[in-house]
Amino acid sequence: SQELEQSPQSLIVQEGKNLTINCTSSKTLYGLYWYKQKYGEGLIFLMMLQKGGEEKSHEKITAKLDEKKQQSSLHITASQPSHAGIYLCGARLIELGSSNTGKLIFGQGTTLQVKP
């Protein structure tokens, strides 16, 4: 089963429109990370959220983490062609017991296309 669900899986928007990508965990998160990837390339860090209710913005991108720390959203305002790519949410889950590897698992990713 997928521990991290990301939706939608793909998105096509007209340039200038707003959009939201969601990331939901079945478990409480220790930290939530948003990355952007161009196909066949590495990941570019966007934002990290750790506190319940936290919200961060950078340029036209805003990320939020809910109070329960199980759901995050990434919102892009006035989308541009440069926003196109694959958006990935990565979660550091709270690990019970002695194991604390600090590993990051990822959602399925959202492929965003922005039409000029």
Add this chain to the structure above:
Amino acid sequence: GAVVSQHPSRVICKSGTSVKIECRSLDFQATTMFWYRQFPKKSLMLMATSNEGSKATYEQGVEKDKFLINHASLTLSTLTVTSAHPEDSSFYICSARYALGNRVDSYGYTFGSGTRLTVV
């Protein structure tokens, strides 16, 4: 800061041969690195956690004898795909964890640029 260099970016090898992929932290010491595999149009699948000076921890379903991980120094982790077969063709990405310093047990994760492996 917190830059990771991954090499090679592309490699083509014959079936049955072994391929080594390197992941280096350039400006920080990475005691913990991670190796991921990404299938076309799919997300990143965590393969293993690489710890400096100790054995790697593999995720369920990942063959440790096929995907050998060595983390002999604080700046280098290697992934060797042994006896590669066409089904091992994929995009492999490494990641290194670094302390953020703003609170205990708070980390950032930086990624390499990936290696496209094609086994023919």
